[in-house]
Amino acid sequence: MTALRRIVIVGEDCNAWLAAASLKRAFGRQGLEVIVLVSERPAQAAIGRWTLPSLRGLHSLLGINEVEFVCRTNATFKLASEHRGWQHISSRYLHVHGDIGVQLGGLPFYKYLLFRAVQGQAESPEAYSLGAIAARMGRFARPTRRKPLADSFTYAFHVDETLLTAYLREHAAALGVATRCGQVAEIAYAEDGTITALILGSGEQLAGDFFIDCSGREAVLMSRISSTAWEDWRAWLPNDRALSVRIPAVAEPRPVTETIARSTGWIWRFPLAQSAVAGYVYCSALLSDAQAFDELAQLVSVDDGETAVQRFSQGRRQEFWTRNCLAIGETAVQLEPLLGANLHLAQIGIGMFIELFPVTSSCRLEAIEYNRFMCEQADSLRDFTIAHYRVGTTITGDYWQAIQAAPLPARLQQKLDLYLATSRIHLFDNETFDEVDWAWVLLGSGCVPDQVGVHERSVLARVNGEQVAVLKAQIERLAASMPRHVDFVQQHHKRA
């Protein structure tokens, strides 16, 4: 029997169901009761989202079958993001979920590319990445260890948000998660300030030992019990609106999320199995919703499609866990979807809560540790997002110039300083993205360091150019042998 017998989750977005299912699966055997309180008026969500490869780990944790997941969420696969126009009007680069080349003399391959770039022979990393070539060709297969290089990439998903939420809800229910319907009218507290029950609009009391706030921006519980401030990220990340629209399916969908930088934000687009989704993330002070819609309509066919607008304000809560209440999802962190990392962050948050699941009714120490860990996680995602706007950019205009002018967060400044001076990419504790992810963005955006380390220079000067050319050809061949992404997706949907 755990120290908590009943957990009440407020909210009904995919974070809420993910939290409910994960907790029930971890502690259900010990009799933990999980109840989700859904309101009758859910907040509007985006029409679709892209994820990170880490979602696959969650599948195995929750016992979700991936084929079924793909079918039920109308999903396609994602090998990379393509960022267009972020440096100048015609710039474009891929950020692939995978390696660049192979190790050379004990050094990562991207060092070789940086070494050459410093000498004025810059080259895109894409030719050395199976994931990139496959993405460009519109091909996809799952990684396998059976052939060399064939496991040098991983993948994520593009999913329909409504279907994802419904699927996770169903999964949670199957695991034994209960659902109640109602609005929180009041909160009942114990003497020490912990929540004892939620009093609903109907007068009904919903008692619990622990409460998770997944109510999104509204922060139904956190806004009432937590006095701690909100950390504002708008100086770096001023976007506060996300428009999304469903658009017709494209003929040859690539396993790629496209983003296109605009004068006041960025537009995105990705395929689903039966349709596609596009959107615009922008700053409402500089662009009205109607203007955003018009601008999007010039790029994609938005006729009669389903649309959604979300409002947000980028930043994070200073404390995610206060007494017996935990914030997950947008209640905790609001970050634009550029990295596709929001569901990942919720997943990390739920995972850490399970690891720090209270052992007694007092959870002060757990809260301190959770907050320390999650703030580092959130800040590292913030920093990586900011980096996309700041490296190699020559775009002018009020929006871009204001972003460029803001002094960087200290850790990001340190990271970029060290990179520019030595080509080293330093990761701090608890970062989601790896060295190679930074390499994709830094190389892709043409951000060349001043110098490569003297030791690395002596190793890289000995690299055999022929070996590198062979690698390129090998990757090309391997990519060409992969099935077309569209076929791979359709096959899935047939199998189910």
Added chain:
Amino acid sequence: MSAAALAATLSPALRHICLVESEQIGTVGVGESTIPHIRYFNRRIGLDERELMAQTQATFKLGIEFVDWARIGDSYIHAFGAFGTRIGGVAFHQHWLKRALQGRALPLDFYSLPIRMARANKFALPADDPASVLSAYGYAFQFDAAHYAKYLRRFSERLGVERIEGKVVGVRQRAEDGWIESLVMENGATIEGDLFIDCSGFRGLLIEQTLKTGYEEWTHWLPCDRAVAVPSEKVGPITPYTRATAREAGWQWRIPLQHRTGNGYVYSSQFLSDDEAAERLLSRLDGRPLAEPRFLRFVAGRRRRAWNKNCVAIGLSSGFLEPLESTSIYLIQIGITTLIDYLTDCTFDPRVVEAYNRWIAMEYDRVRDFLILHYHATERCDAPIWEYCRHMAIPDTLAHRLELFRHRGRHITYKDGLFLEPSWLCVYFGQRVIPRAYDPLVDSFDDDEVDQRMEAVRRQIEHAVARMPTHDEFLRAYCPASTTEEQPRSVVP
């Protein structure tokens, strides 16, 4: 170590290395105990491990035995390896903890291969198969530091390092910014350089005496400020571990080499006089002393900046942390390898210098916290030093870590810096920091199934240890001490 690493990793076109050394100024080393990281260093610069061991009277080290730390009569081993393996994604020690709190657990040591090997005086090299329990440990060396230095000197000279014998009597600095231009030698010669590496030891000839960099003192957390060392005759089987015994004013080390044993007493001058310390040390040797005791003075702490202008302090000139966890050579290693990683040219970009200093400071701070844990987590009240340490305020970073472990056995991991979870666990449990509760996830597993898996691990370890040769047998076959000084035959690629 610095000269050898620079010479071995930088191409000759990029460097000219000059080592200034004085025979008049002695080195400290009696016997030096290392941690497994030294093997990466040796491999990186291309040293042959067997030859190195034979040349330095080296023995294998699986860990450190801590005697009398939490209570008089206690003994635990901090070994280079984990306890068991994760079961169902939950740390092994959490499953064990549940059983311990229910009073039905075997000692945790039974699930650690290197601890069982050490207790049995056995040794074998780890297996190659990473999935096998027999590969889940590391090893280090106990060697004669003076021999190691000589060996590296020969290695460096062969790679073209110029060695200049003599004493530095002056340092010339650039008028405009204080950068070091040259060293003035006793014979009047001057030695110019772009980068000066200060390996002059605790006094910090360049970093402190010349550049006045400043020092952050940690005496309030690590009160020992003296050591007395003496070698003694070898007795009995050679233990594959170092011993650190808590004493009335500090602790005593015992480091077995192939030909003799290194001993020392690290103490606080506040609680013990030099004469008393030497006397106590001599009375507690297990073999006849082979030399007069030698004294050392130090102040625990760290240089405020390891890299200042065009001078980098490596080793004791960059800080002093007592050798309780054998970190001295590690800190030298990290200083020089990080420097090599960060060097781009001779302009010494301030962005690089800052990053280097942050890194070195982080390394020192993390080792410091780990050392403080040994002193603080004690129940001893038989001597003023232990009374003091038990009640002293500890760094916030350590306080949170310790409190969370005590609360629920949760270890806080970090990515960089020394000492991973197994090390912290050894010391927590060894120092009687017993958590009040275990991870609740453990209760989601079937008890019998977990019991069986734990028992399987224990049996596998016992069988493996039984089949291993003794440490003495292994040494005789693998790397008997060489009587001649050989030129290092190792080749740099």
